[in-house]
Structures are given as C-alpha cells and as structure tokens.
Amino acid sequence: MSEGMSEQLGQSIQGGVEQPSARRHVPLIERYRERLPFAPGDPVVSLQEGSTPVVPAPVLSELVGARVRLKLEGANPTGSFKDRGMTCAVSAAVREGAKAVVCASTGNTAASAAAYAARAGITCAVIVPEGKIAQGKLAQTLIHGARVISLAGNFDQALELVRQLTDTHPIVLVNSVNEFRVEGQKTAAFELHEALEGELDALCIPVGNAGNITAYWRGFSELGVKPRLFGFQAEGAAPLVTGQIVERPETVASAIRIGRPVRWEDAMAAARDSRGSIRAVSDSEILAAFRLLASKEGMFSEPASAAAVAGLLKYGAEGAEEIVCVLTGRGLKDPETAIAHNDGRVIPCPVEIERIEEAVLGDP
Ligand code: AN7
Numbered sequence: 001m002s003e004g005m006s007e008q009l010g011q012s013i014q015g016g017v018e019q020p021s022a023r024r025h026v027p028l029i030e031r032y033r034e035r036l037p038f039a040p041g042d043p044v045v046s047l048q049e050g051s052t053p054v055v056p057a058p059v060l061s062e063l064v065g066a067r068v069r070l071k072l073e074g075a076n077p078t079g080s081f082k083d084r085g086m087t088c089a090v091s092a093a094v095r096e097g098a099k100a101v102v103c104a105s106t107g108n109t110a111a112s113a114a115a116y117a118a119r120a121g122i123t124c125a126v127i128v129p130e131g132k133i134a135q136g137k138l139a140q141t142l143i144h145g146a147r148v149i150s151l152a153g154n155f156d157q158a159l160e161l162v163r164q165l166t167d168t169h170p171i172v173l174v175n176s177v178n179e180f181r182v183e184g185q186k187t188a189a190f191e192l193h194e195a196l197e198g199e200l201d202a203l204c205i206p207v208g209n210a211g212n213i214t215a216y217w218r219g220f221s222e223l224g225v226k227p228r229l230f231g232f233q234a235e236g237a238a239p240l241v242t243g244q245i246v247e248r249p250e251t252v253a254s255a256i257r258i259g260r261p262v263r264w265e266d267a268m269a270a271a272r273d274s275r276g277s278i279r280a281v282s283d284s285e286i287l288a289a290f291r292l293l294a295s296k297e298g299m300f301s302e303p304a305s306a307a308a309v310a311g312l313l314k315y316g317a318e319g320a321e322e323i324v325c326v327l328t329g330r331g332l333k334d335p336e337t338a339i340a341h342n343d344g345r346v347i348p349c350p351v352e353i354e355r356i357e358e359a360v361l362g363d364p
Contacts, residue, residue: 025051028087032187035222036088037180045090045120047077050187054195054324059296060309066201066317070299071192074330078140080302081212081328082112084188085181090116092180093172098122100171104158106208106255107137108329113174114144125171127151127158132254134302134334154249155209156260176211177262185212189219192324200227201320204308206328207231207240207278208256210267216326217270228320229276231267232311234304238280240267252283252337255304255329281310287341289313293327300331300338 027046029038038044052075060068073081090113093101100123103113110126110133117124124146128138132154141148151158159175166173176182192200207213213231220227233241234251239259246259261267271278281289286303289310293299305327312325331338349359 028084028184028187029091032190035190036183036187038088038091043091043094044087045094045116046087047083047115047119049076049083049087051191052076052188054192055299057297057299057325059292060312060325064312064317064323066321066323068312068323068325069196070297071188071324071326072299073188073326073328074301074305074333078108078112078115079136079330079333080108080112081185081188081326082108083116085176085178085184085211085215086112086116086174088180088184089113089172089174089178090120090122093174094120094122096172098170098172100124101174102126102162102166102171103174104128104155104162105133105175106155106257107133107141108255108333109175110146110148111137111140111144111333114141114146117146118144123147125149127162129154129158129257132257134254135336136333155258156249159209159262175262176209176214182211182215182218182263185215186219186222188326189216190223193220193223193225196322196324198225199322200225200324201322202228202230202276202318202324204230204232204312204323204325206253206256206304206307206326207233207267208237208258208261208304210240210261210263212326212328213270213278214263214266217266217274220274226274228318229270229274230308230311230315230318231271231276231278232281232307233278234286234307235280235282240264240278241280251286252341253286253303253307254334255302256307279311279315281307281314285310285314290337291342294331294338295343299327301327302329302331302333303337305329 028050057068076083102125104127130150236251237249249259290306308325
C-alpha cells in the first residue's frame with residue numbers, strides 16, 4: 001500500500017468510526033482497582049477484558065418507542081461477559097497460591113475459566129451437561145487445555161457435584177458462588193453509567209444462574225443509581241418466575257438452561273429493589289429476537305442473549321426512555337442454532353456463469 005493511500009485510509013477510519021470515550025485498553029482490575037478487592041502489586045491474570053462497546057439499536061428503538069442500546073459483552077476476549085468475573089476469580093486464586101480451578105458450566109463459564117487458567121499456567125477442569133453445550137464453547141474449552149467432563153445430568157446437578165468436590169479438595173470453585181466473580185461482573189454497571197452519563201432507565205438482561213443480574217445491581221447500588229432491572233428467563237427454565245425449582249429445565253438457549261439458580265435470593269432482591277421484574281420468554285420468542293438482532297441490527301448474539309431482547313419486545317419499554325439490553329455472548333459460540341434457525345438457505349451451484357447469474361440475481 002502506498003504511503004498516501006495508507007494515510008487516507010487512516011483518516012477515513014478515524015473520521016468514520018466514533019471512538020467510544022470510555023473504551024480503555026487496560027485490564028479490568030486495573031481500570032476499577034479502587035472498587036475491587038485487589039491491592040496494587042497483587043497478581044493480575046488478564047486478557048484485557050471489559051471496556052465493551054455500547055451500540056445504538058435503531059430498529060429496536062423504533063419498535064419499542066424508546067432509545068435502545070446494546071452492551072456488547074461478546075466483545076470480551078473469550079466472547080462472553082464471564083471474562084469480567086473470571087479475571088477476578090482466577091487472579092484471586094493465583095494470589096492464594098491455587099494450582100487448579102474447577103466449575104460447572106453451560107459453556108461460557110467453562111470457556112472463560114479455561115482461557116484464564118491457561119494464561120495463569122494453572123489447571124482447569126469443567127463439568128458440563130452432556131450434549132447440552134454449544135460447539136463454539138466446547139471448542140474453546142478444549143483448545144485452552146481444560147479437562148472437560150461431560151456429566152450425564154444437567155447444570156444444576158453438575159454444580160452440586162463441584163461444590164462437594166471443592167469442599168474436600170484444594171481446588172478453587174470459579175462459579176458465581178465465588179464472590180470474586182460477582183465483584184468482577186459488577187464493573188459492567190460502572191461502564192454503562194460512564195458511557196450513558198447516568199442516563200439509564202432500564203436494563204434488560206438474560207437470567208440463568210442469576211450471577212450477572214446480581215452483579216449489575218451491586219454495581220449500580222455502589223454508584224447510588226437505580227435503573228430498573230428487567231431479567232428474562234426462558235419459559236422452560238424459569239424458576240425465578242414460577243417460584244419453583246425446575247427439575248428438568250429445557251430451552252433452545254442452552255446457556256440459561258438452569259433450574260436452580262445459585263443467586264436466587266439476590267436476583268429477586270435486585271428485581272424488587274430496582275422496581276424491575278423477572279419474567280419469561282418462550283423459545284420461539286427468543287429465536288425471533290435472535291434473528292431480528294442479526295438481520296436488522298447486524299448483531300450476532302447467542303440465543304441466551306437474545307432472551308433479553310425478546311423480553312423487551314414482549315413486555316415493552318414500560319415508560320423507560322433509555323434502555324440497554326445486555327448481549328451477554330456472541331453468536332459464534334453457537335453456530336448450530338444459527339444454522340438451524342434462520343430464514344435463508346444455502347444455494348448449491350455448478351461452475352457456470354449462467355447458473356451463478358441465476359443464483360445471484362434470480363428470484364430467491
Ligand atoms: C450468554 O456458563 O451459567 O444469570 O455456566 O452464558 O449470571 O447465570 C452461563 C450463563 C446469560 C446467564 N447469557 O447469566 C455458564 C452459565 C449467557 C450465558 C447467562 C449465561 P447468569
């Protein structure tokens with residue numbers, strides 16, 4: 001590329017893309033150290049997580065009659081919000097001299113734990129529900145070198161077992177029962193407060209084990225602000241909506257296929273104290289939002305993340321003017337679901353110009 005051209009390109013990039021002022025390229029623990037349980041000089045295991053973009057959603061805004069923005073947590077290093085908590089949980093584990101971490105997971109916690117453990121040079125084991133984790137998450141967890149145990153049971157049973165395991169063995173549990181996870185994840189509330197300069201009326205968020213809604217509420221509370229928290233569960237895995245443990249949770253959104261959330265009380269308190277709610281959306285509503293996000297907003301999130309948007313579309317803005325939906329994980333995590341549920345098709349074509357013309361320009 002000529003010098004003039006690269007200069008031009010540089011200019012057009014600078015001119016065309018707004019640099020979010022809050023985006024800083026520092027480890028999350030460094031960015032928010034005063035508000036986190038880490039002292040200067042403590043070991044920090046970081047992949048440069050956090051500082052994720054907040055992007056306007058014009059189509060959703062039009063549909064619900066409010067200003068809707070999307071917090072892209074899929075922009076974290078392993079593709080989900082879990083990295084915020086994991087940098088803290090693994091850094092604290094290293095500080096304690098731990099040599100191994102373990103978690104139960106529907107996939108994203110596993111991928112994140114595996115990555116941070118790799119970075120820290122410690123070992124990681126994950127227990128996942130057999131056949132119920134998305135391919136991208138499994139690929140990540142394996143390539144990072146974690147030991148993957150496929151349990152002939154569901155997430156809730158896996159979590160029960162890892163709790164027993166860590167009671168009797170010197171392995172650190174990095175599920176969101178670990179306080180450092182919640183501490184790290186609360187930083188997303190700080191970022192939103194900064195990015196929106198305090199102008200946030202409501203947050204829409206998917207709820208599974210309920211660590212994240214708990215963390216957001218902690219973050220907002222520490223700032224003294226009170227946006228309404230609207231949490232959404234999948235209909236087939238909605239214990240916080242029905243008030244009953246779900247023995248056999250089922251949903252297309254495998255990340256939130258959880259029937260007995262660990263942070264049950266905290267989540268209910270967050271919804272109540274923020275004048276929010278926790279409500280259910282069906283799998284078909286989740287999939288409709290999943291397609292809409294991708295096809296109209298250009299945002300490929302995973303199905304669990306789309307549950308937040310499905311909830312907003314189903315129940316409306318409820319008087320809120322400034323709304324953020326948290327897109328918790330990116331779409332590439334779960335390619336099978338995207339391939340199985342879209343309006344397009346793949347058109348086969350021989351190597352012939354006429355057939356290409358027909359395929360490209362003909363009726364769909
Ligand atoms: C994309 O990875 O529970 O309510 O084991 O992966 O804090 O549990 C994942 C949960 C939302 C729900 N969106 O968050 C796990 C796991 C995505 C997720 C949730 C998850 P929590």
